[in-house]
Amino acid sequence: MLTEERHRIILQLLKEKNIVKIHELVDLTETSESTIRRDLSLLEEGKFLKRIHGGASRLQGKLQEPSMNEKSSKNLHEKRQIAQFAAGLVEEGDCIFLDAGSTIQEMIQFLPKKEIVVVTNGLMHIPSLLNKEIPTYLIGGFAKQKTNAIIGRGALESLNLYRFDKCFMGVNGIHPQFGFTTPDQEEAMVKQKALSLSREAYVLADETKFSEIAFSKIADIHEAVIITNELADETKDLYRSRTTIKVVTP
Amino acid sequence: MLTEERHRIILQLLKEKNIVKIHELVDLTETSESTIRRDLSLLEEGKFLKRIHGGASRLQGKLQEPSMNEKSSKNLHEKRQIAQFAAGLVEEGDCIFLDAGSTIQEMIQFLPKKEIVVVTNGLMHIPSLLNKEIPTYLIGGFAKQKTNAIIGRGALESLNLYRFDKCFMGVNGIHPQFGFTTPDQEEAMVKQKALSLSREAYVLADETKFSEIAFSKIADIHEAVIITNELADETKDLYRSRTTIKVVTP
DNA sequence: CTGTTTTTGAAAGAAAATGATTGATTTTTG
DNA sequence: CAAAAATCAATCATTTTCTTTCAAAAACAG
Structure with a gap:
């Protein structure tokens, strides 16, 4: 599975659930924990999410364009x-x-x-x-x-x-x-x-x-x-x- | 298989899948990895896709010029x-x-x-x-x-x-x-x-x-x-x- | 047919991604 | 509060992918 592919999956999941757990992602993508951690770090750097203990959460900055979906x-x-x-x-x-x-x-x-x-x-x-x-x-x-x-x-x-x-x-x-x-x-x-x-x-x-x-x-x-x-x-x-x-x- | 033909296949596949992997294309076109890499590089030059590690991903168009297909x-x-x-x-x-x-x-x-x-x-x-x-x-x-x-x-x-x-x-x-x-x-x-x-x-x-x-x-x-x-x-x-x-x- | 250009595939070394392991840090539990 | 459990960052060896280079094959022009 390609890096970008995983990133998409992670962001997609975040959109639906607000919070994702590391193990969830490990199971879903069938990669190692290390890899997922690296992914989350990268995505956090790019201001796409916020890392939290055990996973990651969505950030509701106005910077987020696709958070249009979030608006009720x-x-x-x-x-x-x-x-x-x-x-x-x-x-x-x-x-x-x-x-x-x-x-x-x-x-x-x-x-x-x-x-x-x-x-x-x-x-x-x-x-x-x-x-x-x-x-x-x-x-x-x-x-x-x-x-x-x-x-x-x-x-x-x-x-x-x-x-x-x-x-x-x-x-x-x-x-x-x-x-x-x-x-x-x-x-x-x-x-x-x-x-x-x-x-x-x-x-x-x-x-x-x-x-x-x-x-x-x-x-x-x-x-x-x-x-x-x-x-x-x-x-x-x-x-x-x-x-x-x-x-x-x- | 002709260059043009491969390019068409690659773009078609991208339309359907958002992401294509190099090996996928190698199998599909029955050419060498080198050739596919060259194809992807060319198509990226022409702004038709974005290369990523292991393959290529579709770029979601902004206000790009679409009618410029003849870019040699x-x-x-x-x-x-x-x-x-x-x-x-x-x-x-x-x-x-x-x-x-x-x-x-x-x-x-x-x-x-x-x-x-x-x-x-x-x-x-x-x-x-x-x-x-x-x-x-x-x-x-x-x-x-x-x-x-x-x-x-x-x-x-x-x-x-x-x-x-x-x-x-x-x-x-x-x-x-x-x-x-x-x-x-x-x-x-x-x-x-x-x-x-x-x-x-x-x-x-x-x-x-x-x-x-x-x-x-x-x-x-x-x-x-x-x-x-x-x-x-x-x-x-x-x-x-x-x-x-x-x-x-x- | 001959020489030239283009395309192709193979190979080598560089770069990137990955998974496992370590010990540190945080959270949970008793 | 302290031990146990879970999570974490950092590192390293391994694997995968990339770029560059080169020579063979194919297409082309004269």
Whole structure:
């Protein structure tokens, strides 16, 4: 059995079980304990897992891309519902802005087969957009490694070339007083700019984002329509007076 | 069994299994280990798979160019030599423009670990550039599906924000009278603009590009230094009088 | 047919992976 | 708390795989 093959098996097993024991792996792969230990050491070095006494455990850093599976399927389902609803708002002839980030990425698959134009700062959206043969414009600027978003002065200048019918974005915090917020200042500026260039603005957020505050402010609460799933009634009331909330019914 | 035939078998098997072992392939094709090793090396060069100890594994594609099946390994080798030479021209502190396209993509792996800044219109370059932790700026504009390049008005406007120490580009035709040419007019405009913003301009081209003419003109022959591999003497003379040619010695 | 290039297989030494063993360290058990 | 059990890191000999080199075989061109 090849090294890489074992590594795949180990990671696969970890995904399912959160914790694997050394002996389990020895039996499964029919190799020696030494070999498995070496494997675990290597994988730990590569930040794929954490070694613990007797085995290894999964690490839930955000660094883990495939930990998408870890997100409870409920959460994912909600996210998708919100995304689908948002995509339904797009109309023939629209020019829309799509923010970088995984929330918005879910939207793309639901975008209608109409004549639309998409502008985005999300590098991760490009393959799927082109795949759907949607005319796509990317704004210029600095390519941020961690989030795969385009940010910076170039991004703002670039946006000036466009006007949008609708823009869609994800945020990290929604708060009655502090408005929409996100951790990265540069990304906040891009969102802000895009929002100011749109006739209609939509923020996609599941219930976990409400009453949260992140570092950098994007806009006041009334400047965008919030698309979300079921909310506690008292939360709803808190926001209803200040802005529009579209609640996706399952 | 023909080389091509073996390659096809190997790739087919990889599609099904994610991992293939050397001995598996030796048995299957009834050739020697040496031959299989050579095959795997070639296929790895062409970015079709990744060699691992004891076999090979499938590489899960990023934003790779899929339509480039005709890579002959000889051609690829030349291309790589040219790319390596070009990368060697990059100096500490340089701000360089990298054109979209597979020729330039080869350069990235050879870029020196110095403080440099890269601006590009090639979406396919982004993953490897970010991977090397090189500060990267993408210009804005229309994302062209076929070539994964950013083009159009936005691209030209975007470029205006920058000035380059050096720019590197691929072309389709080089001709004493007609200059540098490429099939797509929009891409030609981007190349032209980038070239005009650079202190020094370099065109990377193997011998097959000489005396060819494509539809859209980028610049006159004297406006860029040509980096190429061995040339017939008469070809060399034809261009030497009008521009600089750097010949990469193998 | 002859000389050249390309492809192939074999072989040798280098490099990597493996499994067993050692004694140290940690955890469990009494 | 201390002994017993389990797990661990480190080392080493062995096996497997890799790279390089070379010569024979095959394909090719003139």
